[in-house]
Amino acid sequence: KQWYQRRVRGLQVAMKKASVPAAEEEDRSRNLMIFGLREETDGQTVKESVAAVMQELNEKPVMTTCDRLGAVAAGKNRPVRVTLESRDSLLTLLRKAKDLRNSCFSKVYLEPDRSREEREERRRTLSTLASLRRRNASRRYFLRGGKIEWEESTTHPGAAR
Secondary structure (H helix, E strand, C coil), X not given: XXXXXXXXXXXXXXXXXXXXXXXXXXXXXXXXXXXXCCCCCCCCCHHHHHHHHHHHCCCCCCEEEEEECCCCCCCCCCCEEEEECCHHHHHHHHHHHHHHHHCCCCCCEEEECCCHHHHHHHHHHHHHHHHHHXXXXXXXXXXXXXXXXXXXXXXXXXXXX
16 A cells, blocks of 8 residues: 555656646747847836837737846846747747848847757757758758758859858
């Protein structure tokens, strides 16, 4: 009987630990990370700074929360985490993020909120992608759905891209 009770307790603890990442993932599904956005000056709020970026993308998503992360350091721009009301708003903003390149926010980058494990996996994938691109110029390597894919390059292998 004691063995059975210990086993049940062990399973309950394991289930509790397994449910925490699922809840964390659910919370992250509507979060947007903004990198490179200048620190606020002249009484401007974080929300106003983020609203200016959204206006540049011609979007007006409903923002639940908007906070800077990390400690203040001179000369550094802290990332901003924005929680949106819907996942659809997040996906729309991520699709339009490349439009910031040709604007006054050219150094601002939008990313989904990723867990530490997801960030490490993405870092490894991008490192592998870079090494593949260096080693084989006759193929065009790219990411699709988090996986590395390739196609034969249409340019001459020696030609600059």
